[in-house]
Amino acid sequence: LSTVVRTRRRKAGLPEDERVCAVCGDPASGYNFDRLTCESCKAFFRRNALKAREKIKPCSRGGGCDVSGSQRKHCPTCRLEKCVRVGMKKELILPPEKLEQRAKPKKRAKNGGPPSDGPSAAHHGLSPAAPAAPPQPKRSAKAASSSHHHPQPSRQRCPSPSRSSPSLLDAQQPPESELALVWSAGTAAGRRWPRELTATDRECLASLAEALARARETLGSSSASADSASGASAGHRKDGVGRLEQAFNQMDACIRRIISVVKLIPIFSDVEKDSQILMLKVNIYGLVILYSSFFNNSTTPAGVSSSGGAGLSLMQELAASVSAIIEMRPDVSDLTPADLDQYRANTDNVYAQLERHSRRDDIVKMLMLALKLFNSDTMPAEVRGAIDEAQSVYSQLLKKYLACKFGVADAMRMYPRLLMTFIDMRTVENKMTEFTKLLSVESLNPLVREVTQVN
CATH class of the missing domain: 1.10.565.10 (Retinoid X Receptor)
Incomplete structure (x- = not known):
């Protein structure tokens, strides 16, 4: 999980135009399930990746549908196959209870229980009256503040491709190497897009x-x-x-x-x-x-x-x-x-x-x-x-x-x-x-x- 969080922070240093969803080509929000994707493809993968195959509408064309842009919602089977093909990982999908643990106290209460009833409080033996929940937002705010200052140093250091996106340079997955070239070459060249022909x-x-x-x-x-x-x-x-x-x-x-x-x-x-x-x-x-x-x-x-x-x-x-x-x-x-x-x-x-x-x-x-x-x-x-x-x-x-x-x-x-x-x-x-x-x-x-x- 920590790897995914660090990857999300790294993406903040990319220019907006370089954040492209690996599945549909739309602007990406960040690294989701180990690949740079938009929010729509992230939500789609979370909903469908663990479903039984027969519960997903089959492709009427036998596969190979265009899932770029507005076409992505027409065929869920081909879209899911594209998600897997570009390297999105099912094992990174958190079960509902884990998602609930990560949610803010207010959101947990809205979903069916007071903040102090969550697993975290029970684990530490805290009573409902114990002031354990309020400090949580402060820690989150501090983490967010820390993360807010990360992009600037990363731009100054201009990290090598292998450190900035290791999951995209996995030699064990040759079908993805061409996609990795998109990001490795862009990072190696720095944040400025080359435009002058020598x-x-x-x-x-x-x-x-x-x-x-x-x-x-x-x-x-x-x-x-x-x-x-x-x-x-x-x-x-x-x-x-x-x-x-x-x-x-x-x-x-x-x-x-x-x-x-x-x-x-x-x-x-x-x-x-x-x-x-x-x-x-x-x-x-x-x-x-x-x-x-x-x-x-x-x-x-x-x-x-x-x-x-x-x-x-x-x-x-x-x-x-x-x-x-x-x-x-x-x-x-x-x-x-x-x-x-x-x-x-x-x-x-x-x-x-x-x-x-x-x-x-x-x-x-x-x-x-x-x-x-x-x-x-x-x-x-x-x-x-x-x-x-x-x-x-x-x-x-x-x-x-x-x-x-x-x-x-x-x-x-x-x-x-x-x-x-x-x-x-x-x-x-x-x-x-x-x-x-x-x-x-x-x-x-x-x-x-x-x-x-x-x-």
């Missing part, structure tokens, strides 16, 4: 613009041949497994394009060759998602193949293939139709968030791709240092670019929401990894086999 920053942005041009060039020149090759490789099989093999083999061309793009991203070439390959392997599905977002528009679903086949996106085709497999052979996988519905909804939600929070700015998406590339969550400890430094560089560059392009106020809102997209993206990546368990090594092209690490 000459080095401008050179880096120019290289990213070149990488974006290469991305579009490469897609146009290679997509037709890739589609025909992948179609021929699995043309003899029309069942679910054959469709899944074909969908994964279509990634061959996409992976080659991604490799040609990341070679143009500054700092990547400075990393050792073995580490470069490992970075691609552990982040490949996220890179595929981000790469295909460059070709998303109002009339074309994200990642649509240029072939005239079914006209489905790669992500949709993966789900359709797996659906056909488990329908014919339900014993080969633990995946259920509900899992696939949630995968589809999560995929749509990730692309929608990328479009909305980037404001359709492709340089913003390229910076996101760089952040994903330099994600060291599952990298060996001995190579994390250089990769983390590179990620920090791109984190700061994203903040500066947003401030220059959209203004500081908008940048402070956009930045944490963009990085929160990585959390939802991770759920899609995990499902894609599960899909590979239905494949055999012999069925895949060599590059796809190596990068996706199919055994």
Whole structure:
């Protein structure tokens, strides 16, 4: 409990625009159940986190609903899943009797008993007439006064990320590390939002613009041949497994394009060759998602193949293939139709968030791709240092670019929401990894086999 109280005091040093709810994106009131949230999500989590699943209204869409802002009240199931996913802890919810003990004497009396009847008085053997209750408000006022003076010293000291928000830097919870980047980078940079681009920053942005041009060039020149090759490789099989093999083999061309793009991203070439390959392997599905977002528009679903086949996106085709497999052979996988519905909804939600929070700015998406590339969550400890430094560089560059392009106020809102997209993206990546368990090594092209690490 004391840890939670100290965390609440620390948040007082944050500027208002940096206090963003990790669940819905609205302004946050403080750290609640170990995560920065608004009062609405705090109350929602307290009411529902300990309920039996069947007592909560089920999601009518199979999961993946948008719970940001005013949309958060539409689907309690998806909202609760988001609360748990960002790291809110059920074990920090106090039972009613503990809450009553913490309440002020007046409030306890209003709820059904005189102040002196509370557990505290009984524990110390005080009679109802004993003057034990009145001093309590004085102690509270003193504590509040002490806490009121804490923010100023914390701003002067500018504590390191590890001391200011340790719960967000828990190495045991890799899915949350991208969210932790929001606060760790902001704290490390001090309380002033970076807004001036240096000459080095401008050179880096120019290289990213070149990488974006290469991305579009490469897609146009290679997509037709890739589609025909992948179609021929699995043309003899029309069942679910054959469709899944074909969908994964279509990634061959996409992976080659991604490799040609990341070679143009500054700092990547400075990393050792073995580490470069490992970075691609552990982040490949996220890179595929981000790469295909460059070709998303109002009339074309994200990642649509240029072939005239079914006209489905790669992500949709993966789900359709797996659906056909488990329908014919339900014993080969633990995946259920509900899992696939949630995968589809999560995929749509990730692309929608990328479009909305980037404001359709492709340089913003390229910076996101760089952040994903330099994600060291599952990298060996001995190579994390250089990769983390590179990620920090791109984190700061994203903040500066947003401030220059959209203004500081908008940048402070956009930045944490963009990085929160990585959390939802991770759920899609995990499902894609599960899909590979239905494949055999012999069925895949060599590059796809190596990068996706199919055994």
